[in-house]
Amino acid sequence: MNLTSGSFQFHKGPVFTHCCWLTKSTACRPHAAALLECMEERQVTVNGVRHDLSPFFTVFATQNPVEFEGTYPLPEAQLDRFLAKIQVTYPTQVEEVRLLSNVHGGFDAVTRRRGPGRGRSAAAE
8 A cells, every 4th residue: 555645556466477386276275266367367357457477477386185184176177277297205215315315414406416524425426
C-alpha cells in the first residue's frame, strides 16, 4: 500500500521468475492450483489486470506420497502440465553412507572429488 496516496500498488511476487520451486505440490492444494494455472496460462491476473510471466518460466515440483496425511493426488488435467516425473527412492545403506560422507567431508560436483583430508583421498579414487 502506498501510504502517501492511500492506494495499493502491484509488486511482482515470487512467481515472476525464470525458475520456481514448488515443494509438496500435493499438500497445499489451493496454492498448487494457482501455480498450475500460471503454468498453463503463463500469466497472473490480479484485480482484473493481466501480468505476463517470463517466457522462460519453469516450475520444478516435489510431490509427497498420497499416503502422507493432508496430501491429495493431482487431477489428471493438471498432471499434463509437467514434462517429466522422476521417481526418487530412498538410497541403500551403502549409498546413504557415501552420501553423508560426501556432505560432511566436502565434495566438488564438478571434479567429483572429496575435499582435502576428508574421507578417502582424491588420489585413491
